[in-house]
Amino acid sequence: MAQRKFGSAGTHAEDVSTAPKPRVLVVDDEQSLAEVLASVLRRDGWTARTAYTGSDAVREAREFKPDAVVLDMMLPDLDGLEVLSRIRAWDADVSVLFLTARESVEDRIAGITAGGDDYVTKPFSLEEVLARLRGLLRRSGSTREQAAASLTVADLSMDEDAHEVTRAGERIELTATEFELLRFLMRNPRRVLSKAQILDRVWDYDFGGKAHIVELYISYLRKKVDAGREPLIHTVRGVGYIMRPPS
């Protein structure tokens, strides 16, 4: 089998061999959330550290020298923007992904994305954070690997930057949720993903619903992606779903 960009069996680091693992600092006062994020990021190929307060974050950033920072706007001691400016005083090149409450003033955020940074609103899905962070690094880093944001399984391919999916050259229109689900499947080909795993990654972390929703969206995806073609999405009864090219 040809080597794939986004490695088989869950290895996501684009260029493990050539470049060192990118470093990310996760800052959130809700410790469990920070740890979960860090843990997921490590599994995605990052070197991750956590901080629970603004001042810790500044200190940690100075020592750890991260390539990117995931930064909660609402911190007990310092404001997120304040933390950012202090970090930037030392390292102007660091990329930042803000975490904000949905109701929070989005006008303050407005100027941020212009600077190249990005944000997601709480509650978010982990896939969302991963995707945004990868996007940030891809854009800002000296990595000019612009073409890297492309996933392929058989004749199905996804351009993450353009948010575009094609099968056999033909364009497929997907809703936001469908797109995220498909991305998660495509990033973990040839590997069974349980409904719980999918739910945890693709849906917001405080989603209260049941795993039934996964079946529903798998059904939507099949209608659009596998319609009348060789199926790529397979059910493993009692276990989960798997994306696998035809053998």
Added chain:
Amino acid sequence: MAQRKFGSAGTHAEDVSTAPKPRVLVVDDEQSLAEVLASVLRRDGWTARTAYTGSDAVREAREFKPDAVVLDMMLPDLDGLEVLSRIRAWDADVSVLFLTARESVEDRIAGITAGGDDYVTKPFSLEEVLARLRGLLRRSGSTREQAAASLTVADLSMDEDAHEVTRAGERIELTATEFELLRFLMRNPRRVLSKAQILDRVWDYDFGGKAHIVELYISYLRKKVDAGREPLIHTVRGVGYIMRPPS
């Protein structure tokens, strides 16, 4: 019975010599269950300890420094999640396998497996717990030694991640129970397994049925795995079954 090494026949702990045995802490208020689990885990190559309460678990974890924790969600004193967060505060990298009642799955599991942790619902089969735990360790452990999840006996091979079985390159479709039975056989090749042993490992621990069910599933497996080929599954009359490559 002859003295056996830990990873007795088939336990693919190839690196027993190089790496130290992984450490696991088993936490369940049902003492007999905790001890059975620990005992089975030890035979599978782990160093295992037990705790029967949440506070004991936290204390034990701090001292024992396990690589993984098997953690009942329902404990007399502390909640499973509470125990986890206290352990994580001390060691953020520990892997956790939750044990939960089937009814409580839907509402509380969301967010749990997100960090890479996993869960099984009670009642479970011991093989299920072993497999999940090995999976956790494989993933979280030394970066990504992903290729390890493959079992082979003669021309029969099983990819545990993809939940896929092939014989001579040809795919074989198995149900969940058939798959677990075959995995148990393949992990213990060249070794007779009694029906009682198989029942204890592959079926849920509170399964009330008779050993006859094992014969039935061996029969299913033979039809799919050995059909018209050199048989790998052999009956040892009056003793049990054995998986053995043709000599």
Added chain:
DNA sequence: CCCGCGTCTGTGAGAATGCTCAGAGGCATG
């Protein structure tokens, strides 16, 4: 060579699991 016990397998009922439809509510857009 025959008998008895252990093993194998066909049949079918009930349960579990997964798929899809229809519709309500929400959010964004014009």
Added chain:
DNA sequence: CATGCCTCTGAGCATTCTCACAGACGCGGG
């Protein structure tokens, strides 16, 4: 403010799986 798309819930249906029963088969001992 109205419209339309998206998300999610609930229910019904179809399929598949699990397991019990019971009779057939065959091995090994006498």
